[in-house]
Every structure is written in C-alpha cells, then in structure tokens.
Amino acid sequence: MGKSLYPIILSGGSGTRLWPVSHPDLPKQFHRLVTNNTLFQDTVLRAQALEGAHPPMVVTNAAHAGIIADQLFEIHCSDATVLLEPVGRNTAPAIIVAALTLLETDPEAWMLVMPSDHMIENEDVFRQCVADAIELGPISTFGIVPHAPHTGFGYIRRGDVFGKGYIVDAFIEKPPLEVAIRFVDSGEYYWNSGLFVFHAATLLEYAQRLMPELVSHCQATKAAAKSTEQGLMLDKDAFSHCQAVSIDYALMEHMPPQTVAVMPCEMGWNDVGSWSSIWALKPKDEQGNVTEGDVVKNDVANCYIKTHNRPITAIGVENLIIIESPQGLLIASQDKAQEIKRIVDTST
Numbered sequence: 001m002g003k004s005l006y007p008i009i010l011s012g013g014s015g016t017r018l019w020p021v022s023h024p025d026l027p028k029q030f031h032r033l034v035t036n037n038t039l040f041q042d043t044v045l046r047a048q049a050l051e052g053a054h055p056p057m058v059v060t061n062a063a064h065a066g067i068i069a070d071q072l073f074e075i076h077c078s079d080a081t082v083l084l085e086p087v088g089r090n091t092a093p094a095i096i097v098a099a100l101t102l103l104e105t106d107p108e109a110w111m112l113v114m115p116s117d118h119m120i121e122n123e124d125v126f127r128q129c130v131a132d133a134i135e136l137g138p139i140s141t142f143g144i145v146p147h148a149p150h151t152g153f154g155y156i157r158r159g160d161v162f163g164k165g166y167i168v169d170a171f172i173e174k175p176p177l178e179v180a181i182r183f184v185d186s187g188e189y190y191w192n193s194g195l196f197v198f199h200a201a202t203l204l205e206y207a208q209r210l211m212p213e214l215v216s217h218c219q220a221t222k223a224a225a226k227s228t229e230q231g232l233m234l235d236k237d238a239f240s241h242c243q244a245v246s247i248d249y250a251l252m253e254h255m256p257p258q259t260v261a262v263m264p265c266e267m268g269w270n271d272v273g274s275w276s277s278i279w280a281l282k283p284k285d286e287q288g289n290v291t292e293g294d295v296v297k298n299d300v301a302n303c304y305i306k307t308h309n310r311p312i313t314a315i316g317v318e319n320l321i322i323i324e325s326p327q328g329l330l331i332a333s334q335d336k337a338q339e340i341k342r343i344v345d346t347s348t
Helices: 039-047 064-072 093-105 123-136 177-186 200-210 212-223 234-241 275-281 333-347
Strands: 004-011 059-062 081-085 109-115 141-144 155-162 163-174 189-199 227-228 232-234 261-265 291-292 295-296 304-307 312-315 318-326 328-334
Touching: 004 039, 004 093, 004 177, 039 064, 039 109, 039 234, 059 064, 064 081, 064 232, 081 093, 093 109, 093 189, 093 200, 109 200, 109 291, 123 141, 123 163, 123 189, 123 232, 123 261, 141 155, 141 200, 141 328, 155 177, 155 261, 177 189, 189 200, 189 261, 212 234, 232 291, 275 304, 275 333, 295 304, 295 333, 304 312, 312 318
Parallel strands: 004 059, 004 109, 059 081, 081 232, 141 261, 291 304, 295 312, 304 318
Antiparallel strands: 109 189, 141 189, 155 163, 155 189, 163 261, 227 232, 318 328
C-alpha cells in the first residue's frame, strides 16, 4: 500500500440489540453468529489479510482480556497489540489512545479503524476500498452504498468529487423513515459504516484543536498505562475522566469543510446489529424460516427461532424472532428488532 498501516480493532461494545445471546459478559463480537468464527475473529483475519499492514491493535474492555486472548489463540494470531480499557468510554477515547500509542514508535503511522462486530462478505472489494480510502487523504471514512432506507444507521451526505470518492458534505444522525427514503432515492447519501482511515498525526492535530480536554486525559491515560501479560492496561483514574463520546460526535461532525473524504463501498457490509439482520444473512427454508437448535414448527413463516438448551415448538406464527438462551427468552416481531436495545438498556 505504500503506507505504514495499522489496523485498529475496536472491541468494547456490549451488543445489547442481540440480547439474550449477547450480554455484557459476552457481547456479540465474541459469538459465532454468521460464520464458524466469531465476528471478532473474522475482523482480525480480515486485518491480517491486508497486504503490507502491521499486526492489528485491539482496544477492548479489560473484563474481556481473557476472551480476547483465547479467541486470538484459536486463530493463531500471536502478534496483536492489546489495549485494555478499565471502563467503557465509547470510540473517541479508544481511537485517540491508539493513535498516541502508535506515534510513540511510528510518526508516519496510518490507522484503519475497524469495529469488531461487523460482517463484510466481499473481502476483495474491502481491500480495494481500504487502498482507495488511503489515497483520498489523511481523514477518510467508508460510506456504504444503501440498498434500502434504514432508520438504524447514520448517513453521510457526499459533496464534490474527490479522487475515487467525495468530499464529505455532512454527517447526518439516524433519520426517521420518510427522511431515510428521501436520502436513498437521491443517490447522494451513504450509510455511515464506522470504518475510518486516519493519518495518526493528522488525527491528533485536529483532536487537539477540537477537543483538547479529551486529548489531555488520553495523554495522561497513556502515560500511566502499565504492561500486563494480557496487554497494556490503561490507567483507570485518568481514563475515567475521558468524556464518553463517539468519534463521530466528538470529531467528525465538527471537522472544517473540505477536510474529510468518503469512499463509497459495496462490499457486502452488515453491522449485524439486530436479530432480523442475522435472519436476513442466513439460509432459509421454503417458508422463509431460520431455525437453530431443538425447534419443531408447523404453519410458521418468516421466523428466526434459536434455542440454546430448551426445545421450542412454534405453531401458526409468522414474522417473529424467538431466541432462548441461559440469560433469558426473547419473543419479538421482526419489525421491532431495533427496539430490543432500548428495552434491555432501560431494564438493567
């Protein structure tokens, strides 16, 4: 690629939209939901397949250090750097601390920021998009070409043509359905994937200008970090002072005009953000059902039924999600899948 590229894998999410299988002790990125690997493992393997890239850096909750170590071992990844967060603070502090860590040894480091809980079906297209995004400039994001209106994603409005991509005109919050329909029909908007390419020094320059207090806390966090057998443990006191904020809210939405580029991508991206999205990815029977585990059904259509250790019998139902696990039982309409997070968050 001609750049000193470091994949940064963010693995601190809780995945509450996939309750009851995903929960804080074992969130969705550590489950085998789509392939024979976990979402986290597939992300690591995707990073390792990037020609010329350095070994990946994983930023994760310290409580998941053992899970990370076991899953890296399973896929024979022994050279990853692991940064352990003592508390969750969303993506902006994680990315800034990763940038500070890289710049200690490589002043020309480039970062490919990758959520650990997404699926990408076309790896060849992904690799080409990464190469093209790097050529766009030091602050670039990946816009997913939308195939339907979706209210669960943020959007990126494109501006002027720039190389193989576009200058970002605006980042838009998750819209209501009528607005999402207008966005998709216009052809000028992309889903915000959460994938970014940053020149680390340039990222830090803008971060210091736009959020100096957060950068200061991240610097203190990194200065007081301690090496452990499982990774670099970030200082709890300093990190706790970091604002819990996403990189979008903290930085990207406030960047000066003409400074952020977007690379349109059609790479089979899926954020695996709900049971309905997993149902859409899975092979189905003639009635549109996906069943996993001890399931008996009669006169059932367009359902996702998954059981861990108890038999489930379904009769005369359609468009349902039924998920059983040791943590609980979920029964929901397919079109209400996005509401699971709100209910779980308010009940815990």
